[in-house]
Amino acid sequence: MTFDTLGTIGSYGLPGAAPVSIGPLGAPEWGSLLRAAVDQRAVPLVAHAAAGGCLETSSAQWDELTSMNEQSMHACVRLERAALEVVWVLRGAGIPHRLLKGAAVAHLDYPDASWRAFGDVDVLVRADRYDDAIHVLERLGGRRRYSEVRPGFDSRWGKGACVVLDRGVQVDVHRSFVAGPFGLTIDLNDLFAVSEAVLLGGVEVDVLSREHRLLHACYHALLGDAPARLVPLRDVAQMALSGTRDWEELWGCASRWHSRAVVARAMHASATAMNVILPEPARSWTVDYVADRFEARSLDAYLGPGRSYARQMAAGVHAVRGLGAKLAYVRSMLAVDADYARRHDGGYRRRVQRAWRAQRSAGAAR
Missing domain, CATH: 1.10.287 (Helix Hairpins)
Structure with a gap:
């Protein structure tokens, strides 16, 4: 099962997405689809596509898919509990923070949280309290997955660190969105100047603003794994096509952060993978924007x-x-x-x- 086919299934439910019908699939093709879905953490998207009639399944295939999706959702619930535990200890220490990706995007940007799976907890903390946040999680029983290059490097220059809690839960503690030049040009104060809240287990948790969530999704989709993964590409399209966005503020923020090329290319990659047309002005950005010298040189370090x-x-x-x-x-x-x-x-x-x-x-x- 190719990534293009999984991408077609993964676009199910997007506003403006072309209707598709796939199936029935024989045992080899079905097995390939499920393996790809697990690898891409896209089992919930496949399950929703099957439930909506986009993907035809036999009774046995439906039962298998439903069972896998239930396991995926149970894992997400456990991670939401872990996220709340992290939030409580950060609050107790007075450390400003924003829950990133995962549960925040699933609850706020998708039709329902059951559409979007995730595999860890991501949290952004203020750079001047970054080391404090790591120490708080270590006192909770966590351990850094990788050591720091030298003391103080991460809090001044790095993206962040992965802290592994009991039961193997991974908490990615972010100082910035990415390592390298595009992480260093972000005005981190912008990310704490505004916020929204997501309700997890009856508790309001601070998350990024709507515009900042979409910007982060663009960074994650374009500058993360190569080739780009399905769910980050879906996130970009999901946010761009759903609800309202202050596009002027978003583009202005990307300009201040010297990352307009990141946004334009990520949106182009997302629209291509999902086979959708983005709203204006986002569509024009993907066509018209030309990277400046700094952006071109920086992109080569991530994508070259x-x-x-x-x-x-x-x-x-x-x-x-x-x-x-x-x-x-x-x-x-x-x-x-x-x-x-x-x-x-x-x-x-x-x-x-x-x-x-x-x-x-x-x-x-x-």
Whole structure:
């Protein structure tokens, strides 16, 4: 079952999406579809498509799909409980935060939360309280999945860290949306200046504003996994086509964050994958916007053939303002913690140095 076919099923229920009819599927094709759906965390979308008549199933296939979807939803409920636990400890410590992706998007941006599955808890915290947030979760029994390059690096320059709680629940603690240049140009104060709330278990939880949720979805869809995953692409289309958005504010924010190319390309990728027409002015952005020099060079670090975390961090120097800050950034990347370097056998420095040379070559080519 190809990604295109799963994408066709995944577009079911979007406003303006073309009606489709798929099936019946033989055992090999059905098995391939289910494996792809599990891999893409798209089982709920497939289940809704089958329930709505878009995907024809036999009785046995329907029973299997229903069982898988119930398991997916039970896992999401457990993650919502974990999210509430995280929210309570952050509140208790007085740490400003915003619940990201997952439950926030499922409850606020989809017809019903049962349409959107997720596999972890994502929370954004203020950069000046980032280290406090990590320590609070460690006192809760959590442990960092990966150590920090050097103390203080993440809170000033990084995207964040994954903290694993008891029962294997992963909490991604974000300082920013992404690592590298596009994470460093975000005005993080914008994200805490406005908010909405989602109701989880009778508790109001702070989340990003509607416009910021769509911006985050664009970052996640375009700059995350390669190739782009189905659910992040669906998120972009779902938000762009549903409800109301202050498009002027969204585009203005993308301009301040030097990320209009990210938004335009993510929306184009989403509209193509979902086979939908976006509303204006979003549709025009996908056609007319041309990346500036900073955006083009930065995009290459995320999407080019040599994409890597080290390459993204090397490219981040172009997003840091001021000579002193640039020097501090480079020192932070190269002067790694001795314990970190020992456990990585010097490989980190070599990767960063190679990434630095690759980034300089890419810049010279332009």
